[in-house]
Amino acid sequence: MAKAIMVQGTMSNAGKSLFTAGLCRIFKQDGYSVAPFKSQNMALNSFITEEGYEMGRAQVVQAEAAGLEPSVLMNPILLKPTSDKGSQVIVNGEVLGNMNAEEYFSYKNKLIPDIMKAYETLSTDHDVIVIEGAGSPAEINLKSEDIVNMGMAKLAKAPVLLVADIDRGGVFASIYGTIMLLDEDERELIKGIVINKFRGDVNILKPGLAMIEEKVNIPIIGVVPYLKIDIEDEDSLSERLGKGKNNTVEIVDIAVIQLPRMSNFTDFNVFELIPGVSLRYIKSPSELGNPDMIILPGTKNTMGDLLWLRQIGLEGLIKKQASQGTVVFGMCGGYQMLGKALEDPYNVEHGGSLVGMELLDTITTFAPNKTRTRVNGRFQQIDGLLSKLSNLPFSGYEIHMGMTNGGEAPLTHLDVCNEETASQVDGSQNSNVIGSYVHGIFDEGNVASTIVECLLNNKGIDKTVDQISFKDYKERQYNILAEEIRKSVDMTAIYRILEEGV
Structure with missing residues (x-):
């Protein structure tokens, strides 16, 4: 069975998906057979596998970073919102039906066998599985039926890295609040914290890092800078739409x-x-x-x-x-x-x-x-x-x-x-x-x-436009992502966490 490590975040858009993709590329570069996994994804952006099954594109990106053909095993449950209160539920790549939030909340534990069958199949075929969570593990109104954050970490017996976004402010409060809202056995699963999207001089941040480590008794294993790389967002247009591109009109x-x-x-x-x-x-x-x-x-x-x-x-x-x-x-x-x-x-x-x-x-x-x-x-x-x-x-x-x-x-x-x-x-x-x-x-x-x-x-305008290799471009971006994570994160600590497990 594969070794597993899980990436969770203090909030949505903390950078879990890209950090997961970066780890997949690093493990691949280091000679391991690695696969991504996310038990449940909510997204309108989806993909069709070679077998004709539907899955979330975030795991497609991560599969590409891992050098693998995307498989529905990497994302056994996909929720595609049809309204503010309902979604189309896709299980193992096929439509199960439409459910409102209340219906799905009461139903989803029945999907645990599907989740574990997919995970165990991947685990048999690879050396390392990098699991991604969703949103925050500290949503206390949802924890009792959780199948994607700490619930998944327990099922997979996976140590957890907690990713926190500093760019939006309040990073120390989000780290402390997230950890304090978890049960004791859940806190014990968190083996390292990664500060993400940092701009500025990391030396100014160091006193805060020492204080938060002392308060939560979990090491900070990296401060990842705000990266200007072009890799698909997880499940929304998010930052891609909002920062300047809309205002510039070219030829x-x-x-x-x-x-x-x-x-x-x-x-x-x-x-x-x-x-x-x-x-x-x-x-x-x-x-x-x-x-x-x-x-x-x-x-x-x-x-x-x-x-x-x-x-x-x-x-x-x-x-x-x-x-x-x-x-x-x-x-x-x-x-x-x-x-x-x-x-x-x-x-x-x-x-x-x-x-x-x-x-x-x-x-x-x-x-x-x-x-x-x-x-x-x-x-x-x-x-x-x-x-x-x-x-x-x-x-x-x-x-x-x-x-x-x-x-x-x-x-x-x-x-x-x-x-x-x-x-x-x-x-x-x-x-x-x-x-x-x-x-x-x-x-x-x-x-x-x-x-x-x-x-x-x-x-x-009579001009020949050079052919674009989108595949080669994406490969360069994955390598840049991996390089930046290697520079800013203690990979020795990550390998130790992976080896020791829970």
Whole structure:
């Protein structure tokens, strides 16, 4: 069985996911077979494995850092919020059903056998398991039914590292308060504390470190600086959206509509790597401006988010831009919105019917069964502004409930990579309005760079855009993360904690 170590945090967004990814890369570099694990993840950002199972993208990032193909064993329970009070519950990569918070709270202990089967299978196959917690272990209203923090640490008999975010202030109070709210047997599981996101001179911090160590009797084993690295966030747009990128308009301006229940926002990250491109996230009509391309992303609630677009006035502006020749690209739920109508006879979303944006001659009918499949494909013949995409290859995955049919020319031809049923054609195109169900369609090869080249050409700029290797870029980021953690954390202490266990 593998050795285990668990990363918990004093709060959400303390940096657990990236620290876990960094440990995975370090253990891999040091010659160990290492796998990430998170018993339960709540996120709208998900991924389809080679076998056609759905899992959270945070564990995909960690698997990549570990040098592994993502497996649903790494995230046996995924909760995808459908509203403020309910979620779609996915167990072992397949939809179990929708539950409100109260229903799930009373049900989740029944999932412990699924959690342990996945964990024990991973543990048999690898040398080290790095387990990630969720939120804070000191949520005293939830502790009795905990399956993701101290509850998971006890099940796995894993020592715990507690990560605390100093950037938002109050780090010593958060450390002390978290530990004091735990039961004595839970405190004993915490073997080290990591201060994360530090800016400034660490010497000024040292007196505080000594005092908090004395108060909680747990060593501080590292102070990680605030890192400017580009690795996917855990389960929300968080800092990626809020710090300056929205305000800068480059030569090529791409506007992503920030839907309330936007999912798979990582679909467009590759555009940020291309010089001269701005990727802006738009939440109101006043922010839209005159972009070269508008992306309508995926969403967990297509009908609800379309109504939101309609109510705040963004739908009308998008349709106006489309009529003036701006490229509008709909991804998954965004593609569904672009059609003439949305039909929901099985009450998968809102129930009933809803008029679409009427930019594509398509009708989407929602159904209870979810399509989950990995695909390889090629763009069909494309006319107009994006004609250079014609016949370019790509790969990606589909996650959606329902089918879209209509009279437009298909966008792509697909080859299915697993046993799930999928259409041999995907998407629709009508001049400058395009839609596709394939997540990750921009990531491989030169799809993104070709789109940017087309947008430049449309502005009268004759320029060849270099192909971007998103995979190589991510590998460099994982190595930078590992290097910075090695510099700032006592890895000898971590190996000792790993070896001694609990």
